[in-house]
Amino acid sequence: MTPQNIYIVGAQCTGKTTLVNALEAHYKANEPPEGQPAIIKEVARTVLVQYSFTAHDITSSTERCLALQKLILQVQLREEKRALESGAQWFISDRSGIDPIAYALQYVGQEGANVLLGSPEWAELKKRMQASLIVVCEAGVSWLRDDGVRLMPANTEEWGEFHELFCALLRREGLAFVTLSRAISDISERVQASVGAVGAASNHTVNQPLD
Structure with missing residues (x-):
């Protein structure tokens, strides 16, 4: 069977990149049967730099925001x-195709989000996500810091x-996910909670919390 990909998604500043890095280290130290995962770093930062966007563009111009997403x-x-x-054979991704759609919905509106939802890119990404584990990091963690880049x-x-x-967007798209509670603050515990969900995504209901 094809190994499950893992997507770490959610609002800004919820520890996604820290978790992805920790998961990468975990699998390097504990070789999985399916081999080492590829790691997809957060693409938004690359796009911001490469195409001369800023976080301010997201809130200052709906046209610039939609173009960015x-x-x-x-x-x-x-x-x-x-x-x-x-x-x-598989990958762990820092964010996903649902993330730009969520930002478009928040800062452009439903019409802008519909442009992305109707795109061939999303159709392909969604199909892959349906067969993957999606972990949503809950907002409200204690490490919110302004790094000068993120919104x-x-x-x-x-x-x-x-x-x-x-x-709500994941539910509307019919994508099952698990929620990593902000109450789990220790990174080793966050890794174990995420790893424990691997291979069991088909048994999770939409928005099931990770203990």
């Missing part, structure tokens, strides 16, 4: 193809609302 969706698909062509939430309420938007 389109590019992110396209690059996500490109990087997933590269990962699977690299010889690895920061205005307050804790906005942060939580964006998390709920993510979950």
